[in-house]
Amino acid sequence: MKIILRIVGLLVIMNSVLLYMHYSQLADASGTPEKESRYIQEIEVINRADALYIRHHFHTLDEGRHEIILPAESRNRACYLETETSCARINENVTAILDGEERRQSISYEIPKTGQLESGKLFKEPFASLRNAKPDSTILHVTDESGIGGMWVSGLELVGSKKMDLIDYTMFKGKGSVTHLYWQRNSLPQVYRGDRLSVFGDSIDSEVADQLNNALLKLNSSHIAILLDPKGKPLQTSRFLITQQKASELTDSVLDRGVRSLYAISEKDRLVAGLVASILTDTPSGTDRSKAAFETLKDSLTAEQYEMLKARLDESLGQHMDAAGLDSMIGEVCGWKTSFVQKNEEDIYPFLLEDTRMVTMNGEDQEDIQVILMDKRALYPANKVLTRNGYSVSANESSIYIENETEKFRFSLRDPFYVLNEKRYELRERPFTSIDNEYYFEEDALRRLFHLSIQKNEDTIIVKSLTRGDL
Secondary structure, three states, rough: OOHHHHHHHHHHHHHHHHHHHHHHHHHHHHHOOOEEEEEEEEEEEOOOOOOEEEEEEEOOOOOOOEEEEEOOOOEEEEOOOOOOOOOOOOOOOOOEEEOOOOOOOEEEEEOOOOOOOOOOEEEOOOOOOOOOEEEEEEEEEEEEEOOOOOOOEEOOOOEEEEEEOOOOEEEEEEOOOOOEEEEOOOOOOOOOOOOOEEEOOOOOOOOHHHHHEEEEEHOOOOOOOEEOOOOOOOOEEEEEEEEOHHHHHHHHHHHHHHHHHHOOOOOOOOHHHEHHHHHHOOOOOOOHHHHHHHHHHHHHOHHHHHHHHHHHHOOOOOEOOOHEEEEEEEEHOOOEOOOOOHHHHHOOOOOOOEEEOEEOOOOEEOOOOOEEEEOHHHEEEHHHHHHHHHHHOEEEOEEEEEEOOOOEEEEEOOEEEEOOEEEEEEOOOOOEEOOOOOEEEHHHHOOOHOEEEEEOOEEEEEEOOOOOOOO
């Protein structure tokens, strides 16, 4: 009997272990992010006629497994035997760094080129990276064996360059990663070197350059490089830009690059980049729309909510950022859902919060009715709410008309009054507002004027007509 009990106990323990492993795997599969680790990288690039030949060294690795994300166009991928142990943790397919104690591992790969480099060439994301890990710093060596001359740009700080008989050599270093590599035939001198900014061109006013550098310091961005090239084709990446603008006109562009060095923001999301830059520097930045959106947002948040939003942005450094994600952050600090940033991508839109509770009316869910909060007022879309409670709703340039069999309302759009069955009533404030070409009425006005009962619980807003009953 004791043997049987021991066997049963052992089976229970084994089953518990298997269940734990199973649900742990499910948690990973559900998208729960692993803890992000850090490392240092050193990249050697050799430019030859047919390809960029790259040796990529990962330093200060932790003991965990890391998936290697290689550029899609890369070829001839292999581990690189720099030392006796530099391949010890690289798997056979060069797709992962396996568990182990060796803290420095190296790989090699090639980025093929199509045709000869002419006036300029941008290599987009030509370097490997590690999933769920970020480089604290990067050293980049570029050795040109093709004799094309010109200059290389990475966005990292330029340490120096040297032209020799058979090769040209350039070295960069700096915090964070390097996402793009650019070559152009027109070589420009470096005319400014700051903590967060390098400028290349004929000349730049030192006071203007200092202002740009200080703006990046305030943003706490990665290093940015600017090429003031009147002959160059305009180009923008996350860490450098080539422009024909005057230096005095570059503040918004520089802050835009600075924000993109901190977050993964699509080049199309100019509003998001400008709004994030504005929040982090507490100064309107970017396009006219992003500046207007920032002013509206700051006026709508309390000082405490504004500081909480800044803190949430600081916590999200290095992550993907878009309009929906920024709306989610704003909603978190306000305690309500909002689509403010997403709506402003389409057109200028006020700051509104959204009540996520389901509206039920006459016993049925109204999935298309969204209750919004504006200036601490709960607003309901008049056309949807009132027409479903027996009224007709129409409007022209001067008035809103709301009618049923016994009541005929006319609300003036010009002066604060309304007419009910030919009797005029003065108002201190209008009980409605126009949002996105639709009229919204205040909750209190719906109760008082249109005989609606509005009750709320944790999940639902229940709207009933007191004169018609449940239909």
